Amino acid sequence: MKISVLDAPVRKNLIFVLPGLILYGAFVLGPIVAAVVISFTRWNGLSLPSFVGFGNYIELFSDSRFFTALKNNAVLMLFYCLAPLALGIVLAAIIRSIKTREQLALRTLLFMPYIMPSAVLGIIWQWLYNPAFGPINQGLKIIGLGAIALPWLGDFTFALPAVGAVAAWYYFGFCMVIFLTGLQRIDPSLFEAARVDGASPFTIFRRITLPLLLPEIRVVLLLTIIASIKSFDLVFTMTRGGPANATLVPNIYMYELGFHLNRYGYAAAVAIIGAIIIFIVNYAVHRFVRPQTEGAR
Known part of the structure; x- marks a missing residue:
């Protein structure tokens, strides 16, 4: 009798959960399982797949283009993660110290790039970087710095930093809002007590603000690192991985392999x-970036 009494509410709840489970299985879990299975095959998208075991992975780890893509992705992480994180903390501290009306205007203005589709921003910045008529080079020539007016997206050295700078500009407003939220939950009396004790602003930041913002820092690191590893639309719209693989990243390489070479x-x-x-990376961030209270446990 107990089993039947317990089974009825469980079955009733499953009715409500089932549509979500079906959608999750069809559009998330199913494609993941299919990708894992396909990765052990040689398939051109038309004929029947032929099983090759770990052949694709063995070939991948001797593929110089793949390692070039990983190296470029590691460089982009600096622009996707560290630069927005540092800018976000600094701007959050500055904005929190000004008046409410100006604070709202600045916060909205600085957050605006993040609400735009990154593919659209890539097209806009491709025009801004244009070596012939782009505003950046034209501005440099006007102020007498025409010698450093370069074909930014066509230069082997500066193409990747040029794309990375756009990524940093795109994400710093998001990071700033996260840190502003974190600053609002910190008790203001902690800062007042530190000032009374004669602590300098830098000491307050290093000893109080930074440790108490570790939960927000962890969230920002997780989201921006994942975004950098998944980077595609910004790079694709600006350079398509060129020039000569200078901005090639794994997702661009995966796109070329699948849709250009039919090597699915x-x-x-x-x-x-x-x-x-x-x-x-998720495990590393959860393991090493932890508030002191979590570390003690």
């Missing part, structure tokens, strides 16, 4: 390696 099994292996890297 090999492209799926690139996707699986990217997913594994995301899991490893």
Whole structure:
């Protein structure tokens, strides 16, 4: 009798959960499982897949273009993660110290790039970087710095930093809002007590603000690192991985393998390696970036 009494509410709840589970299985879990299976095959999208075991992965780890993409992605992480994080903390501290009306206007203005689709921003910045008529080079020539007016997206050295600078500009407003939220939950009496004790602003930031913002720092790191590993639309609209693989990233390489070369099994292996890297990074951030109260436990 007890089993039947317990089973009725469980079945009733499952009715409400089932549509979500079906959608999750069809559009999330199913494609993930399919990608894993396809990564062990050689498939051109038309003929039947042929099983090759770990052949795609073995070939991948001897693929120089793949390692070039990983190296470029590691450089982009500095622009996607560290630069927005540092700018976000500094701007959050500055904005919190000004009046409410000006604070709202500045916060809205600085957050605006993040509400725009990154693909659209990529097209806009491609025009801004244009070496012939782009406003950046034209402005440099007007102020007498025409010698450093470069073909930014066509230069082997500066193409990747140029794309990274746009990514930093895109994400710093998001980071700033997260840190402003974190600053609002910190008790103001802590700052007042530190000032009474004669602590300098830098000491207050290092000893009070930064440790208490560790939960927000962890969230920002997780989201921006994942975004950097998944980077595609911004790079694709600005450079398509060029010039000569200077801005090639794993997702662009995966796109080329699948839709240009019809090597879907090999492209799926690139996707699986990217997913594994995301899991490893997530674990590292959760493991090493923890508030002191969590570390004590």
